[in-house]
Amino acid sequence: MEYNTRIFIEKFFCNNLFFCLVVLIYFFNISSLFSQENGITIIKEERIEENTEKNEDLISVFLDCPCDNAYVRQELNFVNFARDPQLAKLHLFVTRQNTGSGGRLYTLSFIGKEEFEGVDNNLSYTSVQTNTQDEERKGITAMLKLGLIPYIAQTSLAENITVDITGIPETRKPDEDPWNNWIFEVYGGLSFTEETSTSSLDIRYGFSADYVTETWRIRLRPYFNYNQRDYVKDEENIRSVLHRNGFNGRVVRSISDHWSTGIFTNIISNTYENIEFGYRVAPAIEYSLLPYKEALRTEYTVAYSIGFVQRNYLEETIYDKVEESLYNHSLQIGVRVLEPWGTVRAGVEGSHYLHDLNKNRLSLNGRLSLRVFQGLSVDFYSRYDYVRDQLSLPKGDTSLEDVLLQQRQLATTYGVSLSIGLGYSFGSIYNNVVNTRL
Incomplete structure (x- = not known):
């Protein structure tokens, strides 16, 4: 009935452009209901009257x-x-x-x-x-x-x-998946800047492949980065080149509602860290305090891994090594809570090499987004690393030039990063109006 009435009105006024436009606008507004x-x-x-006081x-x-x-x-x-x-x-x-x-x-x-x-x-x-x-x-x-x-x-x-x-679908078999649950991505990027005495070139590209089912989770990530800096001083050209290439891979299998096991593989070539070529292979196991399917808003996990590490160095290290084979292990505890009052993410990870327990690292990180009271929200992020496992540091003194050009990694015993953000909103209690105009 409504449809026939609309057709009648449109035919009645179609010979008059003004009335036709009025009718079209009218029905356009009505259709938004x-x-x-x-x-x-x-x-x-x-429609609720927009001009009512309450x-x-x-x-x-x-x-x-x-x-x-x-x-x-x-x-x-x-x-x-x-x-x-x-x-x-x-x-x-x-x-x-x-x-x-x-x-x-x-x-x-x-x-x-x-x-x-x-x-x-x-x-x-x-x-x-x-x-x-x-x-x-x-x-x-x-x-x-x-x-x-x-x-x-x-x-x-x-x-x-x-x-x-309406339109309740009939039960049918799912369509065949020609990719068999695999998702692929290729990415790349390039940036170049130049001035009279300086220039820079950054290139990055890589590939990713993911396979996820109820039982398996596979992730493959090869990546490549090239960074070049040129400086001209007294008609002399100084060039700094850094490479950071590698591969991250993992294969994880679900054992039960609480347990998962897997194996992790990392391959790296990093001139900044004095690593010509290195890799790590580590089996791991994870336990979730809550069933995985129920951990959408609250998650508590404990993960342990033990691995074999092989490295070839560009320069002889402070430990008189040009290559070495090592074993290390790590324990990680993670917490994630998503609630209306805010979000909490926190983790602690400890690791050390088995040949020398003094070669260790402890990392703590946390992120809190908190609604303090009406209109006020505060965001915190912090990370602390206690570092005693820099085995790849090159032997010899580091020149000022290497420091300024970030050619070599420097020795350190810790790393700290902190950030805080604050937001406050006030004004009208309700905000129903939407206006996207410039």
């Missing part, structure tokens, strides 16, 4: 999503978006993880507050690798609409919303 994704249609039969029927929502927030706010025009989680009755907390096929898995958590306290829900949406950004944001928005229904059903807006499920 309807959204249909994945066979689920949510129809809002009455929209008490609109649920206040805080959107915490690594997605196109402007688009989501525009499409979900039947809720009020709060600028801070403390001001919202519903927290939409969305996390994202990469899938084995190169896509992204979004976990949508609906966390109720005040009268919705205890009314929580979780949904998931998978965006395949071939999805465009527009297809991905539409899919996320459709799932958000679906998850909002139980909350809107408890308000007076319930009578204005209709849910229609």
Whole structure:
């Protein structure tokens, strides 16, 4: 009936350009009330008056999503978006993880507050690798609409919303995968700068291959880097050239819901670290305190590896070595927590060479993104390395020229890095308006 009425109006005014444009604009605006994704249609039969002083029927929502927030706010025009989680009755907390096929898995958590306290829900949406950004944001928005229904059903807006499920697909076999779960990527980059007395050339390129199933995870990463610096002083040209090439590979097999085992391989050639050629082969095992499938928001892992190391050096080292074969092992503990109040990532790793326990290294790192109170968020990052395993340091004094040109690695006993960021927002409680104009 609605479709026939629309055709009639368009035919009636089609001879008048002005009225035709008016009609088209009118129906364009009306059509924005309807959204249909994945066979689920949510129809809002009455538009909420935008000029009312208070929209008490609109649920206040805080959107915490690594997605196109402007688009989501525009499409979900039947809720009020709060600028801070403390001001919202519903927290939409969305996390994202990469899938084995190169896509992204979004976990949508609906966390109720005040009268919705205890009314929580979780949904998931998978965006395949071939999805465009527009297809991905539409899919996320459709799932958000679906998850909002139980909350809107408890308000007076319930009578204005209709849910229609159509196009239920028949069960069928999945399409054959000609790549057998392998994902490949080739990358490269080049930059060049030149001035009267200086010039630089940086080249990087590499290749990656990933294979991920429920049982196996394979990652292969060859990489190549070339850095050249030229300086002219008193008509003399000074050139600094650094190479950093290598290969990182791992093969990991899932044993159970908590255990995984694998083998790691690293190959390296690094002029800065005085390594002409070296490699490490190390089997490893990991234990997750929580089942892997439940560790999307909270993860605690312990990993141990023991490996064989072979190195050939460009110059004789401070330990009178031009080549050596070694064994080392490491223990790593990792924590990852994603919560509405913030994000925590932390890890500690200890390692040493088996031929000499004094040749060791201890690394600690942590990252905290914290919502302190309404509108204020603080980000911290820190890393500390206690270094006693620089076996590749070249013998002899390091010239000032080598230091300035970063030709040689210097001896150190520690390394520290710290960073902090602060953000504060204030103003109107709700922010429903979307404006992308310049």
